[in-house]
Amino acid sequence: MTYNFDADRWFELRRQRLLARRQAGELDDRALAEALERLERELDAMQDRLDGSFQVGFLAARGDEPR
Numbered sequence: 001m002t003y004n005f006d007a008d009r010w011f012e013l014r015r016q017r018l019l020a021r022r023q024a025g026e027l028d029d030r031a032l033a034e035a036l037e038r039l040e041r042e043l044d045a046m047q048d049r050l051d052g053s054f055q056v057g058f059l060a061a062r063g064d065e066p067r
Contacts, residue, residue: 011043 015036022032
């Protein structure tokens, strides 16, 4: 099974949704800024959880060698 999750696309779709909500008047500038900060923290946390186990070939860990 292949896992093709694109974190940058995930982030951009959510960012665009927040901008559209601001345009529609659902969010003020402060609420937008706070929501964007939360979104960036979510992206950072998501990327921190990536363990690199998808790497193959010379990038993959070999036996007891440190990563």
